[in-house]
Amino acid sequence: MLHLRLITPADRTDDVVRLIEKTVGTTHLVVLPGAARNPAGDVVMCDVAREAGDELIGGLRELELDKTGSIAVEDIDLSLSKRADKAEAEAPGEGADAVLWEHLADASHEESTLSVTYVALLAVATMLAACGVMLDNAILIVGAMAVGPEFGPLAGISTALVRRVPHLVWRSLWALLAGFAVAMVLTAGFSWLLDSLGLFEKSMVEAPRPNTAFIWKPDWMSFVVAFLAGIAGTLSLTSAKSGALIGVAISVTTVPAAANAAVALSYTDYSQMWGSTWQLLANLGGIVLAGTLTLLLQKWFWAKQRVHSTAG
Structure with missing residues (x-):
């Protein structure tokens, strides 16, 4: 699993959340309105199956979040969650085979x-x-x-x-x-x-x-x-x-x-x-x-x- 921490301008947060929710293999979505200070905006966090990570990151870049906010990605060494297991099962392919092009x-x-x-x-x-x-x-x-x-x-x-x-x-x-x-x-x-x-x-x-x-x-x-x-x-x-x-x-x-x-x-x-x-x-x-x-x-x-x- 991958953990994404995003800083989004307030007017882009809804678009970002919709993208995350429609991406197969995501879970543990958290939205913290107004929590970011530099740059100012909302903080959005979620976990995503590795095999779905490239698609989600690509979508976030299409929303220009890498220019107007921030996209931080890190590997999760251990995740004890039935929701995470379900997200990985739903994502296409195997995580070990996935390529994160970015x-x-x-x-x-x-x-x-x-x-x-x-x-x-x-x-x-x-x-x-x-x-x-x-x-x-x-x-x-x-x-x-x-x-x-x-x-x-x-x-x-x-x-x-x-x-x-x-x-x-x-x-x-x-x-x-x-x-x-x-x-x-x-x-x-x-x-x-x-x-x-x-x-x-x-x-x-x-x-x-x-x-x-x-x-x-x-x-x-x-x-x-x-x-x-x-x-x-x-x-x-x-x-x-x-x-x-x-x-x-x-x-x-x-x-x-x-x-x-x-x-x-x-x-x-x-x-x-x-x-x-x-x-x-x-x-x-x-x-x-x-x-x-x-x-x-x-x-x-x-x-x-x-x-x-x-x-x-």
Whole structure:
């Protein structure tokens, strides 16, 4: 269940209440006239089944409540109510399958910002992966994958493509490309520093490294794994099961590929550099394609659910 707290102008409250009452899957409606001070207006609260949440939020935005008042949405961890159970039973579909497009757009927009924290995390992850590839240490590679924040912009690109918002596509793409560029430059500098300290050496790059050689030897399986990870990651975001994102992070080699490309460049090993670059691009492309197709399928599925619900 979702809990909505709305601030409505007094002349819009009746319209808002009517919308809530006619939306299947809502309950626990509360109206507090004149309770809001900033902005001034009435406070309206209700609970809604997750599977009906997107329809209700969309209707509230059509009433321009996001411009004239406020729409706040939060998850309810526990609700002991027969009315809530009835509302969930009446709503079409299953809550675990529901997509809250406004929440997804907001979350992906926030994660797609080229912030200092985002770049710092990506740079640290890439440096950690550089240590992993130089030492041929799979544990360090996995750790670097888990730290990398690159799935946010990738999800942002997919979401913006499905919602047809070109400027958000470019925003996410800029965060992705600029973030990796800065991280790789810093990692190349990090590699030179460790070389001067005697911790890295060229022979480590030229060594066989059986545990991590796949990073600069891309094949179709690299794309397949990235595609499957993109599906899993998108489903975890849309269903609010964020725990699955860790599994997604450690199943693709975006950060390790960027790290190996940076290290190889620092030692002028252009063969490994280009191989790692293609690995990186294959992973990024696979995730974006999978995320976009998954969102399109979910959008189609919920459109069908609404048609069946209306017909019933």
